[in-house]
Amino acid sequence: EPASNLPTTPQLRDRARAALDRIGVSVPEGDDLHARSPITGERLFGLRATTAEQAREAIGQAAEAFRTWRVTPPPARGDLVRTLGELLRAHKSDLADLITVEAGKIRSEALGEVQEMIDICEFAVGLSRQLYGRTIASERPGHRLAETWHPLGVVGVISAFNFPAAVWSWNTAVALVCGDAVVWKPSELTPLVSLAAGHLLDRAIEQTRAPRELHRLLLAGRDVGEQLVDDPRVALISATGSTRMGREVGPRVAARFGRVLLELGGNNATVVAPSADLDLALQGIVFAAAGTAGQRCTTLRRLIVHRDIADQLVERLAGVYGRLPIGDPFADGTLVGPLISDAAADAMAAALERAQADGGKIVAGGRRLDGLGGAYVEPAIVRMPRQTAIVREETFAPILYVLTYDTFEEAVALHNDVPQGLSSSIFTRDQQEAERFLAADGSDCGIANVNIGTSGAEIGGAFGGEKETGGGRESGSDAWRAYMRRATNTVNYSSALALAQNVSFLS
Numbered sequence: 001e002p003a004s005n006l007p008t009t010p011q012l013r014d015r016a017r018a019a020l021d022r023i024g025v026s027v028p029e030g031d032d033l034h035a036r037s038p039i040t041g042e043r044l045f046g047l048r049a050t051t052a053e054q055a056r057e058a059i060g061q062a063a064e065a066f067r068t069w070r071v072t073p074p075p076a077r078g079d080l081v082r083t084l085g086e087l088l089r090a091h092k093s094d095l096a097d098l099i100t101v102e103a104g105k106i107r108s109e110a111l112g113e114v115q116e117m118i119d120i121c122e123f124a125v126g127l128s129r130q131l132y133g134r135t136i137a138s139e140r141p142g143h144r145l146a147e148t149w150h151p152l153g154v155v156g157v158i159s160a161f162n163f164p165a166a167v168w169s170w171n172t173a174v175a176l177v178c179g180d181a182v183v184w185k186p187s188e189l190t191p192l193v194s195l196a197a198g199h200l201l202d203r204a205i206e207q208t209r210a211p212r213e214l215h216r217l218l219l220a221g222r223d224v225g226e227q228l229v230d231d232p233r234v235a236l237i238s239a240t241g242s243t244r245m246g247r248e249v250g251p252r253v254a255a256r257f258g259r260v261l262l263e264l265g266g267n268n269a270t271v272v273a274p275s276a277d278l279d280l281a282l283q284g285i286v287f288a289a290a291g292t293a294g295q296r297c298t299t300l301r302r303l304i305v306h307r308d309i310a311d312q313l314v315e316r317l318a319g320v321y322g323r324l325p326i327g328d329p330f331a332d333g334t335l336v337g338p339l340i341s342d343a344a345a346d347a348m349a350a351a352l353e354r355a356q357a358d359g360g361k362i363v364a365g366g367r368r369l370d371g372l373g374g375a376y377v378e379p380a381i382v383r384m385p386r387q388t389a390i391v392r393e394e395t396f397a398p399i400l401y402v403l404t405y406d407t408f409e410e411a412v413a414l415h416n417d418v419p420q421g422l423s424s425s426i427f428t429r430d431q432q433e434a435e436r437f438l439a440a441d442g443s444d445c446g447i448a449n450v451n452i453g454t455s456g457a458e459i460g461g462a463f464g465g466e467k468e469t470g471g472g473r474e475s476g477s478d479a480w481r482a483y484m485r486r487a488t489n490t491v492n493y494s495s496a497l498a499l500a501q502n503v504s505f506l507s
Ligand code: NAD
Pocket: 158, 159, 160, 161, 162, 163, 167, 185, 186, 187, 188, 221, 222, 225, 226, 229, 240, 241, 242, 243, 244, 245, 248, 249, 262, 263, 264, 265, 266, 296, 297, 298, 394, 396, 422, 464, 465, 469
């Protein structure tokens, strides 16, 4: 049932303004960009953007701050990130308010996004005492072979609208303890969240007396993003967004021999085997497919179900879909908020048309709710006769395509036969099958799960995917290495000069 009593734009404006006030940041009012809310589809504030000249200057300032920061001991760098984490805790609800206002996430997911930011800060603080290199066995007597990890430089972070704050924090918390400076070009769709998060870091920088210009925010559109990408003073570009964006950014950074970390689109699938616990599968599937209104990079978009259980599972799913509360993301009980824009709803409608033209049958949802201002859609389930071209594309909206299989080999082949390679999962109680899904010839994704959905990763693991998802890894595990440079050191503590590979010269 759609909640027709949505908050009004003035109410949303007040709510945003109150959160920004508590965080202590003022909005640079102007006419270059605007903040809007997908809840009503209306404009909240006009904003002044960062100019090209200001962006150039900001990158220079970050490069200068890096010179001091790179020689600050890592545990002291951890202090800054600890302070950021404390400020995020104190303003968890404020930042979540802004995320709901600007990205349309339901309250619990917006709070979850801020929790993820707190978690990565804690992880990074621990990491600040664990940036380990190795000591390696040397082939020469009286020699020590080792590797040292050094700070890399300025990290340019480009982020997407759908995780407007968490993606920045994954990069920034880790980059800062690694000794890097950060220049952030957030999504132009979420300027208020960016202002707020950037300001909390500025406050932490001030409190811990870290270099003032260690973090710079570029509040601007794609043009300034391109400028960041092309600037040789930026050592690493960590870009999160569509595969289209990555296709443009990757070669430009490579052309100047910069480093890139790409986190691009996904087209994630879950295999449901005949032995699966269907109650568990049902919950996992609905959260992964309809949660965040289908706007996560890890959203479940393809369900590959064994033929024997397909009708039963689809019927149960359609039942749950029919009861999903859609509407005001601030309201208790809402599970599906608005899509980010009318364009996103149009893309969903166009994808559903193409799926039907390919012989697909919509078995649940798929309509846009009229008269609500924002782009509210019913999450859709479509049974497909085959994995056609539209199924192999990422449509950033809640469409779940259902395919059926007979043999496990067929399921894995269908699973891997898409250009993207982010997240995947299998529901099964057959241990062999679960292990085969995780094996070298199983799922080809960066994330492969068992008896859980495709979305909702923890920060402790490395996050990212293969193929057109871009190959980058960020967040936990040893993803920090992307933010540092490695030096191999050979130290001779003998009095003889031994050459490697027994080469003789002058001896
Ligand atoms: P988008 O590609 O439209 O924009 C992302 C960012 O890139 C924005 O800040 C934008 O200004 C910037 N940008 C776009 N073109 C650029 C260019 N040529 N040079 C420099 N910067 C450029 O993506 P979006 O619509 O905001 O986000 C949705 C997409 O992001 C989906 O495809 C989703 O799967 C993906 N995503 C991936 C991950 C991941 O970790 N793999 C996480 C979140 C979102």
